[in-house]
Amino acid sequence: MELNISLSPEILFNLGPIPVTNSLFWSLIISVFLMLFFYRAGRNLKTRPSKFQNLIELLIEESYKFTGLITNNPQRTKKIFPLVLTMFIFILACNLFTFMPGQSAVSIQTEQGLVPVFRAVMADYSMVFVLTAITVILVQIITILTNGPFNYLKKFINLGGPLKFFLGVMELIGELAKIISLSFRLFGNIFAGEVLGLVILSLIPFFVPLPFLFLSLLTSVIQAFVFSVLTLVFANMASQIPENE
Amino acid sequence: MEMEQEVFKTLGAGLAMGLGAIGPGIGEGIIASRALAAIGRNPSADKKIVPLMFVTMAIAESTGIYSLVIALIILFG
Numbered sequence: 001m002e003l004n005i006s007l008s009p010e011i012l013f014n015l016g017p018i019p020v021t022n023s024l025f026w027s028l029i030i031s032v033f034l035m036l037f038f039y040r041a042g043r044n045l046k047t048r049p050s051k052f053q054n055l056i057e058l059l060i061e062e063s064y065k066f067t068g069l070i071t072n073n074p075q076r077t078k079k080i081f082p083l084v085l086t087m088f089i090f091i092l093a094c095n096l097f098t099f100m101p102g103q104s105a106v107s108i109q110t111e112q113g114l115v116p117v118f119r120a121v122m123a124d125y126s127m128v129f130v131l132t133a134i135t136v137i138l139v140q141i142i143t144i145l146t147n148g149p150f151n152y153l154k155k156f157i158n159l160g161g162p163l164k165f166f167l168g169v170m171e172l173i174g175e176l177a178k179i180i181s182l183s184f185r186l187f188g189n190i191f192a193g194e195v196l197g198l199v200i201l202s203l204i205p206f207f208v209p210l211p212f213l214f215l216s217l218l219t220s221v222i223q224a225f226v227f228s229v230l231t232l233v234f235a236n237m238a239s240q241i242p243e244n245e
Numbered sequence: 246m247e248m249e250q251e252v253f254k255t256l257g258a259g260l261a262m263g264l265g266a267i268g269p270g271i272g273e274g275i276i277a278s279r280a281l282a283a284i285g286r287n288p289s290a291d292k293k294i295v296p297l298m299f300v301t302m303a304i305a306e307s308t309g310i311y312s313l314v315i316a317l318i319i320l321f322g
Contacts, residue, residue: 181307229299229300
């Protein structure tokens, strides 16, 4: 039994000096699809909405209400909402495209042998890492803006005593661990779902993989939700001025 | 000798993942049971409780994710 599992995405073709991998290819296709979809949705808005417009309005209104429930502040909600909803929709679309039937059979012949054209976009660590980098850099910028640069540095390097210094170092490690846990949560879940599906499919090909497919469908929705909600919570926590001791 | 190293690598990855999944499993169970109990006590507060439950579950899951990273590094790194 030979299973084809690789951590890194396969290279489809080279565009000059840039190698184009299958996950990059699919993330571009999904991005274009989403852009066209929402351009079409926002082009002719009517006061009496069509069914399609109703659906989009429902999605945006409900998620706006939900964001307001967490931030508890209309101004902050207005600022953070576009980023969080975009992240949610992009991750959800990437994860759900994995369940399109028949896509895993499509493959092309390259120099490295037979390469599948489709790969779950979030099962490529570089993609997830970029999303996490956006979150983490945003959180640092918000912290600096609310506390001022001096207080921001004081949070990590505090020379007011051995205990405070130690707590500052722990804070720094906590920030670094945030990057790892946030990115590997999404990556690990999607990658594990792919591998699990492959293993079960190679053991028993009929009917038995169905519950596992359902489980990974559930995970992909929940992980998209968790990633965007954690972004929201981190940004919201950073924008609150800490109480004075 | 090389064969033995491969065997121990696979064994280590399996152990890392299996043992690392115990803690998050128990923790997430506790979180879910408490959240459900809270919703049962006050059903109108579910909109505030459910997102908080998912976020705390995600944080409880972190150690499991760390062991997954270790297992992947052992297997493929």
